[in-house]
Amino acid sequence: xRTLRYLLPIAGLSFLTGCAPKVYTTADFNRxxxxxxxxLPPENMTSNTEVLEKAYPLIYSQLxxxxxxxxxxxxxxxxxxxxxxxxxxxxxxxxxSKFHDVFGVDAVxxxxxxxxxxxxxxxxxxxxxGFDMELVDAKTGTLLWKRxxxxxxxxxxxxxxxxxxxxxxxxxxxxxxxxxxxxxxAGIMSGSIPQGEVHVQPK
Amino acid sequence: xxxxxxxxxVMALLAGCASNPWPYYEGAIxxxxxxxxxxxxxxxxxxxxxxxxxxxxxxxYGVHLLLNGKPSEAEKEFALERANYPQFAEKxxxxxxxxxxxxxxxxxxxxxxxxKSVTDTTAKH
Numbered sequence: 001x002r003t004l005r006y007l008l009p010i011a012g013l014s015f016l017t018g019c020a021p022k023v024y025t026t027a028d029f030n031r032x033x034x035x036x037x038x039x040l041p042p043e044n045m046t047s048n049t050e051v052l053e054k055a056y057p058l059i060y061s062q063l064x065x066x067x068x069x070x071x072x073x074x075x076x077x078x079x080x081x082x083x084x085x086x087x088x089x090x091x092x093x094x095x096x097s098k099f100h101d102v103f104g105v106d107a108v109x110x111x112x113x114x115x116x117x118x119x120x121x122x123x124x125x126x127x128x129x130g131f132d133m134e135l136v137d138a139k140t141g142t143l144l145w146k147r148x149x150x151x152x153x154x155x156x157x158x159x160x161x162x163x164x165x166x167x168x169x170x171x172x173x174x175x176x177x178x179x180x181x182x183x184x185x186a187g188i189m190s191g192s193i194p195q196g197e198v199h200v201q202p203k
Numbered sequence: 204x205x206x207x208x209x210x211x212x213v214m215a216l217l218a219g220c221a222s223n224p225w226p227y228y229e230g231a232i233x234x235x236x237x238x239x240x241x242x243x244x245x246x247x248x249x250x251x252x253x254x255x256x257x258x259x260x261x262x263x264y265g266v267h268l269l270l271n272g273k274p275s276e277a278e279k280e281f282a283l284e285r286a287n288y289p290q291f292a293e294k295x296x297x298x299x300x301x302x303x304x305x306x307x308x309x310x311x312x313x314x315x316x317x318x319k320s321v322t323d324t325t326a327k328h
Contacts, residue, residue, distance in 0.1 A: 061228065077236070078299065
């Protein structure tokens, strides 16, 4: 009985801790409160060649919709291209203070695309989109927020019996709609960045 | 009653889609990155029509117009971005202006010192 008296509060506490939403921001985020961000082109860690064109607009848009002024991707790409900085991996390694100097931004968002694939196993297909993101203070490079997440979705293969499911899975694997899953994943991830104050058109 | 509610719900849903500029803006960025030229203009303009103060969109459209040989129209877009977000847009646009991107999309070699400093740092890496 006495043991139970000690165990119960501990069990209650661990239950509550388990329920608490995970915090991805660092203490420096609240101290520095960034308002403007340069979203760097995502670094492609996969073998898919279309990742940049598909993922970059979505990552940019999801962050901007959190209420941060994000530098126009066209403007950023043009300046990078003009300076022969076409490689996202190279950009990710640059000191962030340079981006502060050129764009005047408070923070820089670096993204690595870790998964952009579909798996087709007999009658089912799964689409996986994974991002590894970090937001750093532009002046000092201090980490403000970091999160990685892989979102896996199975397009609906039902209907038409076994043959129908086989055909459907094969078709889904061939024409995989990555963008909605990438958008959802970018939305989930940037959703854990505190809401900013820059004008946002309601969704 | 149900007869009235259903069409109203559908209308509200459609109105919601039409009032969200982000899908148009995302599409425009993708279109620009795919180098589809003037085909992209409509998507930028649709996003701007829905929300003329949408962050970044005037800068984006300006760069797109500039690279498609419309420097004076581009300048108007840049001015709108500056007017909407003076505290955030100025520096990036100034760097772009200093970089002297030609109307045909090519770049001159006399980049500004700030942009050049990025290149210098990369060279050291």
